[in-house]
Amino acid sequence: MKITRLLPFGCAALLGLASCSKNSSDDASSAGMSKFEVRLTDAPGDYRAVNLDVQQVQVHVSDDDNANGWQSLTLIRPGIYNVMDYTNGNSALLTSADFPAGKISQIRLILGSNNTLTLRDGTVVPLNTPSAQQSGLKLKIDAVLVRDVTYQLVLDFDVAKSIVARGNGAYNLKPVIRTVTTAVAGGIRGVATPAAARPLVLAIRTSVAPNDTLSTTADATGGFLLRGVPAGTYRVELLTASPYRNATRTGVVVANDQITDLGAVSVQ
Structure with a gap:
């Protein structure tokens, strides 16, 4: 028998297994942790590309905005994600990590400076996202993770509502993202x-x-x-x-x- 490795995951806010798979080397000492995935998907919009420079994903484990409550998750690939590539059921896996069981109240994406929009005529223009670069795009989650269960948090990006034309050829990014947290395994x-x-x-x-x-x-x-x-x-x-x-x-x-x-x- 061939055994290969198995990879383990609303509210509106601004801002398959192979036929034979090997589980990660979990043992009884793993108790107390959950597997937590964050994925990015998109509702189609009238653009060729919407490129976001994703540098960090952080989650908050308390109900207040105490700065000490934020914890960073390791990104699989920091850098540019064209959200237009992830429509019709496709999604980009941003992170998959073991995370302590318990409550998660918020998540935020921290973006770099290389965010761009490609219009239908092929013109590439900058996307202005000052707040996202400084403090991150914050989203409410209010999810409770049960130990040893695998969860998937999907960030459903609404391009049509998130790109705002300024009237002078410039565009702002004011993201509208719906979050859905689901136990997937x-x-x-x-x-x-x-x-x-x-x-x-x-x-x-x-x-x-x-x-x-x-x-x-x-x-x-x-x-x-x-x-x-x-x-x-x-x-x-x-x-x-x-x-x-x-x-x-x-x-x-x-x-x-x-x-x-x-x-x-x-x-x-």
């Missing part, structure tokens, strides 16, 4: 006994064809945790070497917003 956890067996754990989704497969290895305590598991029904196999025995659990149901706990699974 759950997880499976359990404990292999005895711990010394250190089995390979496979979760094979039987409710779709072809079957998806995720994998991890039990840690030194016997604990295992598969995160980023899409909703469905799974067969969970614990594969060991002699003198231990393989074990199988069937009909394991996973929902996007929860972790399914198998408890103790004997491989004795």
